Amino acid sequence: MILYDYILSPSCYRVRLMAALLGAEMTSRPVDFHPGREHLSPEMLALNPAGTIPVLTDGSLTLRDSTAMLSYLAAGHDPEWLGEDTPAMRATVAQWLAFSQRLTSSAGAARAHDMLHGPGDIDVLRRAATLALRELEAAISAQRRRGMIFLAGPRPTIADIACFPHVALAPDGGLPLDPYPSIRLWMREIRALDGFIEMPGIHRLHELKPEPGPMPDIRQTRTTRDPKQNA
Amino acid sequence: MQTDWTPVALSHDIPVASAAPGRIGDTALAIWRSASGRIAAWSDRCPHRGMRLSHGYVRGERLSCIYHGWSYGEDGGCKRIPAHPDLTPPESIRVPVFACREASGVVWVAEGQPAGAPPDLAGFRGLRSLHIAAATGAIAEVFGGDGPVLRVKLGPVAVIALVQAFGDETMLHLMAPESCDLATLDALSDAAEALRRNIEAEATA
Ligand SMILES: N[C@H](CCC(=O)N[C@@H](CS)C(=O)NCC(=O)O)C(=O)O
Ligand code: FES
Numbered sequence: 001m002i003l004y005d006y007i008l009s010p011s012c013y014r015v016r017l018m019a020a021l022l023g024a025e026m027t028s029r030p031v032d033f034h035p036g037r038e039h040l041s042p043e044m045l046a047l048n049p050a051g052t053i054p055v056l057t058d059g060s061l062t063l064r065d066s067t068a069m070l071s072y073l074a075a076g077h078d079p080e081w082l083g084e085d086t087p088a089m090r091a092t093v094a095q096w097l098a099f100s101q102r103l104t105s106s107a108g109a110a111r112a113h114d115m116l117h118g119p120g121d122i123d124v125l126r127r128a129a130t131l132a133l134r135e136l137e138a139a140i141s142a143q144r145r146r147g148m149i150f151l152a153g154p155r156p157t158i159a160d161i162a163c164f165p166h167v168a169l170a171p172d173g174g175l176p177l178d179p180y181p182s183i184r185l186w187m188r189e190i191r192a193l194d195g196f197i198e199m200p201g202i203h204r205l206h207e208l209k210p211e212p213g214p215m216p217d218i219r220q221t222r223t224t225r226d227p228k229q230n231a
Numbered sequence: 232m233q234t235d236w237t238p239v240a241l242s243h244d245i246p247v248a249s250a251a252p253g254r255i256g257d258t259a260l261a262i263w264r265s266a267s268g269r270i271a272a273w274s275d276r277c278p279h280r281g282m283r284l285s286h287g288y289v290r291g292e293r294l295s296c297i298y299h300g301w302s303y304g305e306d307g308g309c310k311r312i313p314a315h316p317d318l319t320p321p322e323s324i325r326v327p328v329f330a331c332r333e334a335s336g337v338v339w340v341a342e343g344q345p346a347g348a349p350p351d352l353a354g355f356r357g358l359r360s361l362h363i364a365a366a367t368g369a370i371a372e373v374f375g376g377d378g379p380v381l382r383v384k385l386g387p388v389a390v391i392a393l394v395q396a397f398g399d400e401t402m403l404h405l406m407a408p409e410s411c412d413l414a415t416l417d418a419l420s421d422a423a424e425a426l427r428r429n430i431e432a433e434a435t436a
Contacts, residue, residue, distance in 0.1 A: 134424070138359075138420060138424060141359050141420065142417060142420065144243075145413060145416055145417070146413070178252040178253075178362075179360075179361075179362030179397075179402070180362075181240070181241070181244035181251065181360055182244070182359075184244075184251060185244070185246070185249075188249065203297075205288075206287075206288035206295075206297055207248065207288045207289065207290070211290070211300075211313070212299075212300035212313040213313055213316065214313060214314050214315070214316055
């Protein structure tokens, strides 16, 4: 399984995170999205004519949509992540996957605008993102009234993993998360999951990290370093 | 109803051993709860390099900054600097601490030392905090009341709306009667969303 991957892309991180939570083996093939625009190279366009990343290949299968990749990974490794096998729950999960693409095109586009000079009217993007974040906040608060926190039932599913990256990175697009208490608590639960991995700007719950100690002495590190590493 | 206390959060949104952002007037707050359940509201600025302490983490009875891990005790004083574990941090390294009380499931903060206790809202429990992109005046107008504690009707239900200035916007902390069942709470949440849409539509009209 090969993931055509870009470290700063929330959509790629969705897939890396899901694979890590499932313990699925996957090879990351870095794509120089910025500034190289390698996602638009002839080789990448042959894989994905839409010119977006991530792309996931597994043998003869090529997937071009990150939420489809989440479904594929979960179905292959631990179907519990697909949500309870009832018509209502499967539809609820599908609805959240579609919702997550609303986050991509609003909060994600606002972030791309602010960080990578992406296109779009920033006020329109932020307004659309705010509506989506409010919808998410309301839904999680409803889950909390039922003693739950995840989007589709009592345990995390691909719905949570699809929505999490763009929400967590929303502040990069000028969308502070201060007004959303339920979203904050939901993100804490995801950041505390076994197998959780980080990306730049998204961290494992700090409470679960070791207590910070003194910084290593750089001079000492230098003199003891294997000279071959400098070659 | 008037009070020197400002409602800044609902208790259930700040579980044990966690920190959350808030504000009072123009001051950003780090509202946090220790492992033993003690609530506190501090200035949201780490004395070291100004990182937001509301992004920090709680261990035991201390709040630590995520940037370089300086940790602060109950009185706001710095207790540990990880880069210098043998140093006793000087008394002068201190986060400004605000008066903070918890009553009826609401976290109240005050500037200075208020004389009375926060309002008693017995019989109600916190439902949701909603951010509204309109000044508090616009909300008071809709509800036809004054002050931060408004007893109003939302649909058929008598609720309490706690109105907090959030910069030039508003945080609405909604309290529902304790006796409400789940379906009613869901309906109140929907009604609050609709109310917000109306207030914002009017504010921008
Ligand atoms: N098909 C979507 C695309 C995700 C997406 O928008 N990816 C961004 C990078 S984060 C991208 O490739 N943008 C390139 C473009 O739109 O030209 C998915 O897999 O979720
Ligand atoms: S800024 Fe808080 S510890 Fe350095």
